[in-house]
Amino acid sequence: MLESRTVRTLTSLFAAMIVGAVALMWMETAPIDEMPISLTSLSDSVLSNEAIVYHTLVPVDSPKWINIVVTNASSPDDQAAQACHFIVSPKEDAVSATKLWKNQANGRHTFAPGGNWNANSIGVCFIGDLNDKTLSATQFEELMTLIKTLQHNFDVRPERVYLDSELDNRITKPSGQFIRTFARKLLQLSTAS
Numbered sequence: 435m436l437e438s439r440t441v442r443t444l445t446s447l448f449a450a451m452i453v454g455a456v457a458l459m460w461m462e463t464a465p466i467d468e469m470p471i472s473l474t475s476l477s478d479s480v481l482s483n484e485a486i487v488y489h490t491l492v493p494v495d496s497p498k499w500i501n502i503v504v505t506n507a508s509s510p511d512d513q514a515a516q517a518c519h520f521i522v523s524p525k526e527d528a529v530s531a532t533k534l535w536k537n538q539a540n541g542r543h544t545f546a547p548g549g550n551w552n553a554n555s556i557g558v559c560f561i562g563d564l565n566d567k568t569l570s571a572t573q574f575e576e577l578m579t580l581i582k583t584l585q586h587n588f589d590v591r592p593e594r595v596y597l598d599s600e601l602d603n604r605i606t607k608p609s610g611q612f613i614r615t616f617a618r619k620l621l622q623l624s625t626a627s
Contacts (some may be wrong), residue, residue: 501555505598517542518557528576546601
C-alpha cells in the first residue's frame with residue numbers, strides 16, 4: 435500500500451508540474467522590444483549636464499528654482515555671464531556652472547521690473563552676439579539640452595522659461611530669428627515630455 439501511495443503522490447506532483455509549466459508557457463508574453471534608442475547613443479551632454487547641475491558645494495535647493503531666464507554675453511568672462519548660474523559657450527566643453535550655482539546663491543542675471551526674478555530663477559547665459567549670428571547649431575542644442583535638464587530636475591514648466599528680453603523691454607537681444615527658433619524648440623521639449 436505504501437508503494438501505491440508513493441506512486442500516486444509522485445504522479446500527482448509530476449502532473450501538477452506539467453500543468454504549471456503549460457500554464458506558464460501559455461501566459462508568456464512577447465519579449466520586450468529593444469529600446470528605440472540605444473543607451474550608448476545618448477548624448478554625452480545630457481549626462482554631463484546632470485553632473486554639472488548636481489556638482490555643487492552645498493545641497494541643491496530644488497524648491498527654490500521655479501523659473502529659467504536665458505540671456506547672452508559676448509564672453510564667458512563678462513560680468514553678465516558670471517552673474518548667471520550656467521554658461522553655454524561655443525567651446526567643446528560647452529556647459530559650465532558658475533560660482534553662484536555651486537553655492538546655490540541668487541543670480542544677478544536680470545534686472546527686469548516687476549519682481550525679484552533673480553531670487554528664484556536659474557540664469558543661463560549663452561556666449562555669442564546674436565546680431566552676428568555667432569551661435570552655432572551645436573551650441574544651440576547644448577543650450578536646449580541644458581534647459582531640458584533643468585526643467586526635468588526642478589520641475590520648471592515651459593511657460594516659466596524666459597528670454598531676458600521677454601522680461602525686460604529695455605533689452606534688445608536676443609531677438610528675431612533666435613526667439614522664433616528658441617520658442618519652437620521649447621515647444622518641442624514641452625510636447626516630448
